[in-house]
Amino acid sequence: MGDNISSDNIRIEAVGITKSYGPPLFAPVSFTLRGGDGLGLEGCNGSGKTTLLDIISGLCRPDAGQMRTHGTIGYVMQQDGLSGLLSCRDNLLFEAALCRLPSSEARSRIRDLAEQCAISSFLDKRLSRCSAGMRQRVNLAAALLCRPGILLLDEAFSPLDSGSRAIVRNIIASCMDGGAAAVIVSHDRSDLDALCSSAISLPDSSQRDIARRSLP
Amino acid sequence: MKGVRLAVAIMLDDLRHFVKSGAFAVLAAALGLTGIACAASLPSSFFSSGSPPPVAIALVNPDEGMYAQALHGMLAELPEVSAVTWCSPDEAEALLAGGEVSVIAEIPDGMIDALIQGRHSEIRITALDPMSGASAYTMAVSAAKAMNTMQAAANAYRGAAVRYAGADADAFWEAYAGYTASLLGDAVFHRRFVEAAPDAADPYSVQLVSLLLFIFCCGGAMYVFAAFAGQAESGRLRRLSLRGVGPWRLFFVKLAQCFIVNIASCLLLVYAAGALDGFAQTSAAGALGGFAQTGAAGALGGFAQAGAAGALGGFAHTGAAGALGGFAQISGAVGISVAAALITAAVSPIFWLLSLIAPTARHMALASSAVALLCLFTGGGFYPAHLMNIQILRLNPAYLDTGLAGWLLGAGFPDIGAFSCMALPAAACLAAAVLIRRRASVC
Structure with missing residues (x-):
């Protein structure tokens, strides 16, 4: 991976993370993820799952607590930030530029990821003309471009059909086998069961405690 | 990088x-x-026109000496100028407002003396519309050349007057004729004059x-x-x-x-x-x-x-x-x-x-x-x-x-x-x- 990883392979350390927009969004959250670990995030709408991912990625600052990450972050966002006006390839090339990849490396990496994510057939198609599932796979490819040590997936499986879902699960599993830690937000427990060793359930505003459980 | x-x-x-x-x-x-x-x-x-049409100008020139007369004559001969009216500032404003002239060229009092003595002085151009302004620009450049030539002539006249006690207007015209083709004078003074006339852009x-x-x-x-x-x-x-x-x-x-x-x-x-x-x-x-x-x-x-x-x-x-x-x-x-x-x-x-x-x-x-x-x-x-x-x-x-x-x-x-x-x-x-x-x- 070439990332600056701590000696005990810790990728994410969260200690007492809280965030509030007026009332507190969730009670203090603490967890540690090592390379190869998967953590599921569950909760109803507005419980703070995306906010927690934003805090991990550094897009958002916690009100209290400490968040330490070791490794490059690949983030599959709900609002993907890809341009519908550009082709899938142009979108990936722009992401590669943001990741400061040299152009030759970027092209070969895009080629590899296109194969892996099964997007080769529509790589030069304008993104706005792609289906939601196709777009989501491009979104995933963009997140994987920088060879992330930490993978954050915000409802990445939602628009996918069963075939695409299997492809994406395999890609994420292979990333985790390669030493990446993944934090996965999903409303479908089967996704979490397949990829995560534990899950955190963020309560809604009427509850206080955060439930943590192990997954099979 | x-x-x-x-x-x-x-x-x-x-x-x-x-x-x-x-x-x-x-x-x-x-x-x-x-x-x-x-x-x-x-x-x-x-x-519709490749070159600006000739314009009528009002010349405000408190200096009624022979230099000013010479300038008047030169302006009247310019192809860009259809008529020159020598008048007071108030009359010029009235002519401009009435549309009888398109441009007022105002030569400040003592300008010739100022130029002879190497002091700053400038002509003020007031134009009725942009077209006449364009002509005014051309006119100002021509006037600048004329003034420079006259400055050189005036210097010669002054020298002649010092040398010959009985020198008169004829001496000036002789000197002027001798310096009309004074390219050096044009090159040196023309630039200074145009720079001093921002209206002439x-x-x-x-x-x-x-x-x-x-x-x-x-x-x-x-x-x-x-x-x-x-x-x-x-x-x-x-x-x-x-x-x-x-x-x-x-x-x-x-x-x-x-x-x-x-x-x-x-x-x-x-x-x-x-x-x-x-x-x-x-x-x-x-x-x-x-x-x-x-x-x-x-x-x-x-x-x-x-x-x-x-x-x-x-x-x-x-x-x-x-x-x-x-x-x-x-x-x-x-x-x-x-x-x-x-x-x-x-x-x-x-x-x-x-x-x-x-x-x-x-x-x-x-x-x-x-x-x-x-x-x-x-x-x-x-x-x-x-x-x-x-x-x-x-x-x-x-x-x-x-x-x-x-x-x-x-x-x-x-x-x-x-x-x-x-x-x-x-x-x-x-x-x-x-x-x-x-x-x-x-x-």
Whole structure:
């Protein structure tokens, strides 16, 4: 991976993370993820799952607590930030530029990821003309471009059909086998069961405690 | 180096977005319409005549000595001048207001003595309209040559008078004849004289380029921040932020982009202005001139003339281009680029703020068009309307300032209709932007 990883392979350390927009969004959250670990995030709408991912990625600052990450972050966002006006390839090339990849490396990496994510057939198609599932796979490819040590997936499986879902699960599993830690937000427990060793359930505003459980 | 590559990638991404989004169409339409309005504001003679027509001038010259008489004779012989009336300042103002002369050339008292003694002195040119202003420019250059020759002659005369106690007017004419071809004198003094006469700048290249420059600069900033609004809309800013391109860094990338776009477009504009001048010389322009004579063009021309002059007036009072007076002195691509950079620095934050408010790139384009039109049409709208009403366009920026003060003190009221014509398009644009935004937020 070439990332600056701590000696005990810790990728994410969260200690007492809280965030509030007026009332507190969730009670203090603490967890540690090592390379190869998967953590599921569950909760109803507005419980703070995306906010927690934003805090991990550094897009958002916690009100209290400490968040330490070791490794490059690949983030599959709900609002993907890809341009519908550009082709899938142009979108990936722009992401590669943001990741400061040299152009030759970027092209070969895009080629590899296109194969892996099964997007080769529509790589030069304008993104706005792609289906939601196709777009989501491009979104995933963009997140994987920088060879992330930490993978954050915000409802990445939602628009996918069963075939695409299997492809994406395999890609994420292979990333985790390669030493990446993944934090996965999903409303479908089967996704979490397949990829995560534990899950955190963020309560809604009427509850206080955060439930943590192990997954099979 | 990687930072530069990243900035270039962002700029290219912007360009791709802009070209493929609806913002391009909106901005192209807004800028195109403004360009047409500017062209329509030019007098028909600009299109139909290759060279400026001869103008009648009023010569205000308190110095009634033989030098002034010589100058009078020289001006009367110039092909650009149809008639010279020697009169007092008040009479000259009356002739100008009555349309009997198009230009007042005012030679200050003691100018010849000042020149002989090496002190600064300048002719003041007051023109009725831009066309006569163009002729006034040519005339001022010719007059400068004449004055330089006379200065040399006067020096010779003074020398002769010292050497020969009985020297008289004949000695002057002899000396003058001997120095008419004094090229050295022309080369040395002509330059100084023209520099001392800021009014004598070509009005087309100054006014038109000033106006278009402002529009182009607004257009450049609008384009950049319309693309930015598009990025915000699609969540791209979060993606940029994730990769270490935060809001401030992005702002500076955008600002640099504005500078590049604006300076490049203004350099193009300099060449385009040259092409326009060339076009004005062609017979093809005659057709346009013919159209400009028609009543159909009258309404558009009347509106655009007020609007364009409004922009000019507003522009003259902005610090962005170092004011019109300073700008009038700028010639060449370097000066234009500096002005473009200054305007960019002035307008970019406005469009940056707009882009933070606008929900989409198209809203941004629409809202920024409204702001640009507001700047153009209402920035100096009142005052030039007043100027148009009294049918005198003073080319001296210092006089513009004086005139504005006079207007503020109640010397005259703008035509309400003219102001309505100027303000309504801007207000309509702004209202449309607000309505569309409200509708978008409801959806």
